[in-house]
Amino acid sequence: MRELDLDGARALLLTGEDYAILTEADFGAPGLQATEVLGPFVPLHACGPLLTVHDARMQPHLGIGHHPHRFNERLFYILEGAMDHDDALNGIRGRMERGDLGRLTEGRRGMLHQEWNHGDSPARAFILVYETEPVPERASFAVLRDAEAPRYEEAPGVQSKELVGPRARFTLHGDIRLYLDSALDEGAALEQTLAPGEGALLYPLEGELALAPDGPPLVAGECLLLVPGPGERRLRTVARRRSRLLRAVFGPGRGLVLGRPLPRPGG
Structure with missing residues (x-):
């Protein structure tokens, strides 16, 4: 981690x-x-x-x-x-x-x-x-x-399918505020704004993204979690090649909880 x-x-x-x-x-x-x-x-x-x-x-x-x-x-x-x-x-x-x-x-x-x-x-x-x-x-x-599910062009070269959010209007009982499945053309840039207290999850299914301005690459199978925190924050990602990205935005909840993994039933 x-x-x-x-x-x-x-x-x-x-x-x-x-x-x-x-x-x-x-x-x-x-x-x-x-x-x-x-x-x-x-x-x-x-x-x-x-x-x-x-x-x-x-x-x-x-x-x-x-x-x-x-x-x-x-x-x-x-x-x-x-x-x-x-x-x-x-x-x-x-x-x-x-x-x-x-x-x-x-x-x-x-x-x-x-x-x-x-x-x-x-x-x-x-x-x-x-x-x-x-x-x-x-x-x-x-x-x-x-x-x-509503589909729209979220940014140039970015086609998004909204699963949870103001367009989808799919009722939940917890504080998941936005959930998107996005296809990004090579070179397409996506900016995610987080309001105070919000966090986010990014999980690429395909491709590779650069975490701008100075972050490491994010490739398929890896996960990026933005921890809920104070103040408005922005995350910019750029597709290094054609990519597919799952993205969820959520409320503060428990913040960040780390601990020792529990023993697994299978040993």
Whole structure:
């Protein structure tokens, strides 16, 4: 984990060495693997309201069986394939396909859910888990379909798909303020402004970006976290080659929480 000062903004650059690779031994679920970027099994336990960040892959005709959660909310952005949601406690079922954003709200009552890939090809989801405030009484499930997500030119050479934000109008129960999937042409520049108290997550899926003015490159599979802090801050990124970038902006939450990774179930 490398700490950076990007034009006055405190940031953490995370690479594969900082992640935990969770497998069948950890989940008790064949065919499921998740790269934990943030969460209980890595040194970075929380940033803002974020409690877990996973890049998860599920093999065909496999998944994770029914298990409980309470109080938080999770977003599943389906990058490949499809996943079926089944909350046995509340009688809620739904399907998330490629390009969809699923919202799984656990609520005070909780949920007993399974996520399954019934398809013939692998599925992949980028998962954010965050605190809810106030905590809803009951669990719920909603999907923003790929075709419904607003798309626009955010800057010259930057085409963005808004998953959460003023255009998308997809209701959440936690302090995730903006969530975008952006395609950047080579040489395209993107500037992200953070209001006082806001933090941000940048996760390239493809390509390479330069963190201007003096920061290191950010390549696919790495993660940049801007820690919530006082004052307005700006981050400028420039695509060194054609790139695809996931970007989330969130509120102050817990700030930055670091600690010793918990023992993994798989040993």
